[in-house]
Amino acid sequence: xxxxxxxxxxxxxxxxxxMLTPGPSCVEPRVYRxxxxxxVGHMDPWFTQMMDxxxxxxxxxxxxxxxxTYPISASGSGGxxxxxxxxxxxxxxxxxxxxxxxxxxxxxIAERIPSVKVIRVEAPYGRxxxxxxxxxxxxxxxxxxxxxxxxxxxxxxxxxxxxxxKVADELGALLIVDTVATLAGVPLNVDEQRxxxxxxxxxxxxxxxxxxxxxxVNARVExxxxxxxxxxxSWYFDMTSAMNYWGHERLYHHTPPITLIYAMREALRAVMxxxxxxxxxxxxxxxxxxxxxxxxxxxxxxxxxxxxRLVTVTAINIPAGIEDGRVRRQLLDEFxxxxxxxxxxxxxxxxxxxxMGYSAQENxxxxxxxxxxxxxSDQGFRLPAGAGVAAALKSYQHAxxxxxxxxxx
Amino acid sequence: xxxxxxxxxxxxxxxxxxMLTPGPSCVEPRVYRxxxxxxVGHMDPWFTQMMDxxxxxxxxxxxxxxxxTYPISASGSGGxxxxxxxxxxxxxxxxxxxxxxxxxxxxxIAERIPSVKVIRVEAPYGRxxxxxxxxxxxxxxxxxxxxxxxxxxxxxxxxxxxxxxKVADELGALLIVDTVATLAGVPLNVDEQRxxxxxxxxxxxxxxxxxxxxxxVNARVExxxxxxxxxxxSWYFDMTSAMNYWGHERLYHHTPPITLIYAMREALRAVMxxxxxxxxxxxxxxxxxxxxxxxxxxxxxxxxxxxxRLVTVTAINIPAGIEDGRVRRQLLDEFxxxxxxxxxxxxxxxxxxxxMGYSAQENxxxxxxxxxxxxxSDQGFRLPAGAGVAAALKSYQHAxxxxxxxxxx
Numbered sequence: 001x002x003x004x005x006x007x008x009x010x011x012x013x014x015x016x017x018x019m020l021t022p023g024p025s026c027v028e029p030r031v032y033r034x035x036x037x038x039x040v041g042h043m044d045p046w047f048t049q050m051m052d053x054x055x056x057x058x059x060x061x062x063x064x065x066x067x068x069t070y071p072i073s074a075s076g077s078g079g080x081x082x083x084x085x086x087x088x089x090x091x092x093x094x095x096x097x098x099x100x101x102x103x104x105x106x107x108x109i110a111e112r113i114p115s116v117k118v119i120r121v122e123a124p125y126g127r128x129x130x131x132x133x134x135x136x137x138x139x140x141x142x143x144x145x146x147x148x149x150x151x152x153x154x155x156x157x158x159x160x161x162x163x164x165x166k167v168a169d170e171l172g173a174l175l176i177v178d179t180v181a182t183l184a185g186v187p188l189n190v191d192e193q194r195x196x197x198x199x200x201x202x203x204x205x206x207x208x209x210x211x212x213x214x215x216x217v218n219a220r221v222e223x224x225x226x227x228x229x230x231x232x233x234s235w236y237f238d239m240t241s242a243m244n245y246w247g248h249e250r251l252y253h254h255t256p257p258i259t260l261i262y263a264m265r266e267a268l269r270a271v272m273x274x275x276x277x278x279x280x281x282x283x284x285x286x287x288x289x290x291x292x293x294x295x296x297x298x299x300x301x302x303x304x305x306x307x308x309r310l311v312t313v314t315a316i317n318i319p320a321g322i323e324d325g326r327v328r329r330q331l332l333d334e335f336x337x338x339x340x341x342x343x344x345x346x347x348x349x350x351x352x353x354x355x356m357g358y359s360a361q362e363n364x365x366x367x368x369x370x371x372x373x374x375x376x377s378d379q380g381f382r383l384p385a386g387a388g389v390a391a392a393l394k395s396y397q398h399a400x401x402x403x404x405x406x407x408x409x
Numbered sequence: 410x411x412x413x414x415x416x417x418x419x420x421x422x423x424x425x426x427x428m429l430t431p432g433p434s435c436v437e438p439r440v441y442r443x444x445x446x447x448x449v450g451h452m453d454p455w456f457t458q459m460m461d462x463x464x465x466x467x468x469x470x471x472x473x474x475x476x477x478t479y480p481i482s483a484s485g486s487g488g489x490x491x492x493x494x495x496x497x498x499x500x501x502x503x504x505x506x507x508x509x510x511x512x513x514x515x516x517x518i519a520e521r522i523p524s525v526k527v528i529r530v531e532a533p534y535g536r537x538x539x540x541x542x543x544x545x546x547x548x549x550x551x552x553x554x555x556x557x558x559x560x561x562x563x564x565x566x567x568x569x570x571x572x573x574x575k576v577a578d579e580l581g582a583l584l585i586v587d588t589v590a591t592l593a594g595v596p597l598n599v600d601e602q603r604x605x606x607x608x609x610x611x612x613x614x615x616x617x618x619x620x621x622x623x624x625x626v627n628a629r630v631e632x633x634x635x636x637x638x639x640x641x642x643s644w645y646f647d648m649t650s651a652m653n654y655w656g657h658e659r660l661y662h663h664t665p666p667i668t669l670i671y672a673m674r675e676a677l678r679a680v681m682x683x684x685x686x687x688x689x690x691x692x693x694x695x696x697x698x699x700x701x702x703x704x705x706x707x708x709x710x711x712x713x714x715x716x717x718r719l720v721t722v723t724a725i726n727i728p729a730g731i732e733d734g735r736v737r738r739q740l741l742d743e744f745x746x747x748x749x750x751x752x753x754x755x756x757x758x759x760x761x762x763x764x765m766g767y768s769a770q771e772n773x774x775x776x777x778x779x780x781x782x783x784x785x786s787d788q789g790f791r792l793p794a795g796a797g798v799a800a801a802l803k804s805y806q807h808a809x810x811x812x813x814x815x816x817x818x
Contacts, residue, residue, distance in 0.1 A: 008466075008678055008681045008682060009462040009465070009466070009674070009678065011443075011675075011678075012443045012446050012459070012671055012674060012675060013446070014446050014447055014448075014449050014455060014459075014671075015449065015455055016447055017447070017449045017450065017453065019448075019449070019450055021450050021452075023664060024448060024450060024451070024664060024667065026447075026448075027447070027448055032444075032445050032447075034420075034421045035441075035444050035445070035668065036441050036444070036445055037421050037422070037423050038423055038425055038426070038435075038436070038441075039423075039428075039433060039435075039436055039618055040423050040424065040426045040428070040747070041426065041428055041430050041433065041747045041749075042433070042619070043430075043747075043749070044426065044741075044747060045741070046423060046424055050421070050423075053418040056418070057417075057418070073483060073484055073487075073620065074482060074483055074487070074645060075482055075663045075664050075665065075666070076663070076664065077644070077645055077662075077663040077664075078482075078483070078645050078663070081643065081644060081645045090523070105644070108644060109644045109645075112640050112641070112642055112643070112644055113642065114499070114523055114524070114639065114642070115523070201664070203664060209448055209666060209667055209668040209669075210451070210664040210665065210666050210667055210668075211482065211620060211665075211666030211667075211668070211669060230523065231521050232521070233521055233522065233523070233642050233643070234490065234521070234642070234643050234645075234646075235486070235490060235514070235517060235518045235521055236483060236486055236487050236490045236518075236643075236646075237643075237645075252752065253486075254484045254485070254486040254487070255432060255433060255484050255485065255486075255610070255612060255619040256484065256619065256620075257484070257618060257619050257620030257666070257669065258433065258618055258619055258620075259444065259618040259619075259620070259668070259669070259672075260618075260620060260666065260668070260669070262421055262423075263668075265418070265421060266420075266421060269417055269418065269420075272417045273417060332453075332454070338449070338450045338452075338453060340450075340452070343661065
């Protein structure tokens with residue numbers, strides 16, 4: 001061994017974290033097993049079937065018949081870039097509804113393209129963008145697309161896709177929807193809601209590891225893609241070329257992350273075995289219990305209107321006098337639970353708790369509330385002992401009674 | 410279960426392939442183990458150490474002290490895009506040495522950027538680009554970079570980096586080198602060879618799964634990045650922002666593929682335990698045995714000049730009367746061995762055999778030669794029975810004797 005060899009770091013031994021962040025969520029155990037399957041070549045005839053399976057399962061998850069439906073070889077932000085770059089052509093104008101960091105990212109990505117004009121229609125963090133503002137901003141202009149985040153992970157807010165679809169129709173614009181935080185966790189139906197481009201991420205309610213961005217685009221977008229004046233500025237994110245690989249032509253484009261495609265397939269199998277409806281219900285039930293617990297502990301939610309709350313990410317106002325970083329650090333050190341803080345204008349003002357995919361479980365909610373009670377008490381916040389866990393248990397009991405009544409009907 | 414649930418595809422059961430393609434290579438078994446480690450959040454303090462480890466190991470592999478050294482969250486082609494987009498600014502001119510599909514990809518990516526001018530200096534597949542042609546093409550012009558593929562996987566050719574460095578110096582240009590097919594398999598020293606931007610892929614001689622593109626850029630490029638007139642056209646591939654996450658600021662950029670970072674770390678640990686020198690020697694030794702075997706079977710290599718042959722990918726001329734697809738299909742069906750064909754102008758004319766990373770083993774060479782003998786015989790090619798395997802065994806014996814003599818000296 002050389003001297004250099006002595007400095008090689010040791011084997012990987014991660015702490016067992018309970019990830020209640022707004023992504024990544026805990027990975028389904030069966031997905032780890034699938035990733036241990038030996039890789040094959042990306043042009044192997046056997047792999048063709050894997051690709052077909054993933055596309056088939058993604059169509060079920062998105063609820064679409066779109067031909068172009070596949071996972072992009074990039075994180076969710078790569079999905080934003082692919083959506084924006086394939087929709088826009090030289091000289092185009094678009095509207096992005098900005099109400100948080102991820103919807104703002106869509107605007108930032110579009111603004112980087114020379115010759116493109118981006119109109120931002122804004123709402124503060126924790127509020128939905130007014131569709132009428134979108135209409136006013138686009139009136140009399142040729143708008144290529146209206147873009148928005150279905151669920152804005154940075155603030156825990158959800159927007160009604162229908163409202164923006166209506167406005168986009170009035171403007172003659174395409175509708176791009178970021179469902180990174182919602183796909184497989186919150187009701188979504190790409191075909192019925194007539195979303196032209198819809199993308200997501202692998203690491204949230206799907207519960208695969210991060211690294212892939214599922215996307216689907218409809219026939220109207222395919223026409224737009226074929227009628228381009230300039231090629232897509234990014235070769236990597238050019239969906240026409242990528243689809244030559246994912247489509248039945250199977251022409252080589254780039255080498256995809258085989259292991260993550262195995263992971264996507266397995267995670268989507270788990271989604272479909274549970275059924276979408278079952279999964280949506282599970283996510284809603286767990287958030288209801290979480291909210292009941294938080295409110296019983298005397299905490300307030302950042303998003304006031306219950307209808308605007310994103311089911312997968314709950315934003316909590318940090319009580320006066322309590323320090324953000326200390327609480328999160330104690331939760332991590334003492335309970336190995338990770339939650340997230342806010343960023344941008346609400347840094348230090350909110351916590352964000354993700355209950356997504358495999359992480360959205362009763363045991364996790366109860367443990368988190370117990371850990372939070374201990375942590376907040378230690379940090380000097382006065383709260384009724386045991387109230388959070390008790391309220392959550394009651395909420396679960398109520399939910400199971402309601403379900404039983406529903407089943408009897 | 411709904412009707413839909415009945416249509417869920419079954420569990421993943423891939424065939425055990427011996428991947429002797431020009432990538433991906435077989436994954437190191439210990440890397441699968443590392444990927445089974447539970448994921449943590451990308452902002453977890455424990456993960457910070459993982460990131461540092463990967464950067465440290467990548468600096469050893471690239472042989473560089475460059476601050477900006479990290480794995481991009483994309484396949485090797487994403488590495489090309491990052492290199493090109495971060496080096497170029499609006500109105501720039503660059504030279505790309507094109508002698509195969511992957512070096513051509515660098516040109517194609519640069520050509521997509523509006524306002525950028527790309528000069529292609531070409532050589533036919535299987536030949537190196539003449540550095541004097543590069544000099545002539547750039548003379549009197551302001552050239553931002555000269556780009557080339559160190560190893561061109563599409564034809565199995567290697568180029569002498571020094572020759573292009575010299576020309577780039579004369580032109581006052583940056584040097585971008587694609588080492589996707591060479592890093593950790595073929596001698597490379599980024600600092601000594603003064604490569605300004607060097608990128609690679611995870612799935613070749615490093616033997617991790619595909620999905621990450623290690624990259625390193627020096628201080629000169631950092632200056633170029635800071636002096637930009639226009640932002641990098643791709644937000645995803647903007648290295649300045651990405652380095653705010655990978656650097657000590659640890660500012661969130663995008664969620665990286667945690668599992669693949671575990672994989673990179675473990676694969677690089679294996680590289681360093683073997684030592685770079687040991688790994689280069691192993692790759693060379695196995696290719697020598699492969700070539701000895703192929704020539705004894707009466708086959709010819711596509712690259713005539715031995716000094717131009719890429720150690721990791723061996724291109725074989727398909728003998729007259731033998732059909733490309735049939736041979737590859739039989740190798741796959743009967744021996745579960747995958748090799749690749751050619752593409753572009755040499756489609757159907759060559760086979761490409763990759764011996765990279767974990768795939769570069771004596772047992773694999775012997776098995777491949779045996780399987781190829783059977784397959785070629787079945788397809789009507791006349792060859793001396795057993796000659797390939799015998800010649801390879803002799804080559805290995807000779808190599809171990811030479812090594813023993815070397816050790817005694």
